[in-house]
Amino acid sequence: MYELELTIDGKTKKFVRNEEPVLHDMIQALKVQYVQTRMLQRSDGEIPQDADDNEKAIANFAVNFWHGQFKIGDVKQGCNLKNLDVINIAIRDSLGGSEDDSEEEDSEKN
Known part of the structure; x- marks a missing residue:
C-alpha cells in the first residue's frame, strides 16, 4: 500500500493506492x-530548466500512480520532503527496484 499526504488548500489530505505497480507505472x-x-549527463552542467522538468516529471508520475486523485499542481505546491x-x-518500485537496492547503493558510496 502506498500512502501519500499532500497539503491542499491548507489541509492535509491522504491518498492511498493499494495495487502493486503495473506496466503503465513502469x-x-x-x-x-x-x-x-x-x-545529470548534460556536458555543460545542469540548467534551471532541468529542475523544472524534473519537478514536472515527478508530479506527473505521482498523479498517474495515484490514479488522478489529485492534480500536478497539488503535488508541486503540497508535497513535503517526507512525502x-x-x-x-x-x-523505485515501479522500476522493479527494492529497498535492498537503495541500501547497496548507499554502501557503495561510502
Whole structure:
C-alpha cells in the first residue's frame, strides 16, 4: 500500500493506492529516470530548466500512480520532503527496484 499526504488548500489530505505497480507505472517511472539522467549527463552542467522538468516529471508520475486523485499542481505546491520520499519509493518500485537496492547503493558510496 502506498500512502501519500499532500497539503491542499491548507489541509492535509491522504491518498492511498493499494495495487502493486503495473506496466503503465513502469513507463511513467522511466520518464522520470530519463529526465534525471539527461539532467545529470548534460556536458555543460545542469540548467534551471532541468529542475523544472524534473519537478514536472515527478508530479506527473505521482498523479498517474495515484490514479488522478489529485492534480500536478497539488503535488508541486503540497508535497513535503517526507512525502517526496513516498513518491520516490513508488518510482523505485515501479522500476522493479527494492529497498535492498537503495541500501547497496548507499554502501557503495561510502
